[in-house]
Amino acid sequence: MNLEVCSNGVHSLRFGKITTAEVRCLMCTSAVVQFEDGSSEGNASSVEEKVLQWLRAYFSGDHQQAMTAELPPICVLKRRDGFALKVLQRLLTIKFGQTASYSEMASKCGHKNSARAVGRVVSENPAVLMIPCHRVILKSGKEGHFSGGKLDALKKALLSYEKTTVFSENNSKLVDNANM
Missing domain, CATH: 1.10.10.10 (Winged helix-like DNA-binding domain superfamily/Winged helix DNA-binding domain)
Structure with a gap:
């Protein structure tokens, strides 16, 4: 799973590889973080941490926890x-x-x-x-x-x-x- 975030929120959360064309936002400076086995490379920002918390809730097997977990900000909705x-x-x-x-x-x-x-x-x-x-x-x-x-x-x-x-x-x- 690949994650791209900026300080405004999530740009991309995808299965598979993100191409160079996909990781560039005209409005934001973004960083690409790749997740393997539930951990991120490097230091996670607050947005990345919120994504990890949300993913843990989603895959917890408890649908109430998944439904009530706070959705991280999604920058692409603003664009x-x-x-x-x-x-x-x-x-x-x-x-x-x-x-x-x-x-x-x-x-x-x-x-x-x-x-x-x-x-x-x-x-x-x-x-x-x-x-x-x-x-x-x-x-x-x-x-x-x-x-x-x-x-x-x-x-x-x-x-x-x-x-x-x-x-x-x-x-x-x-x-x-x-x-x-």
Whole structure:
């Protein structure tokens, strides 16, 4: 996983390698930090620490902790406007363990016939996981592609992880209540 931050927040959180073209922001001086096995190289800034805390909460297996963890500031949201910003902001409203279709997203952004445009914005999401583009699926209920089709198995695994985590917690609450 690769992370790019500046003092204003996250520029990029991606699976795979970040290219030189991707790591340059016209508005900020950014530093690229690569994460391996949950640790960063060099000294972590406060933004990087917030990202690490958020990732730990996300992968903790406790969906309540993941949902209530403070999202680090995302600089790229400050640099977007119009339809793309609406889509990215709408992505932030899809809760852990839930999904929405591209057409639902288009409607909620005020452009009901723009499912393909939603797909374009989602495919260019610079902060995967944090801006949960993996939760957008096809109207048919199938997962669809992730990262231009290169990480489809990862999308399926993330959706499964989120649903299993929520289901396990709800199931354990039912068992606890039944034993009372």
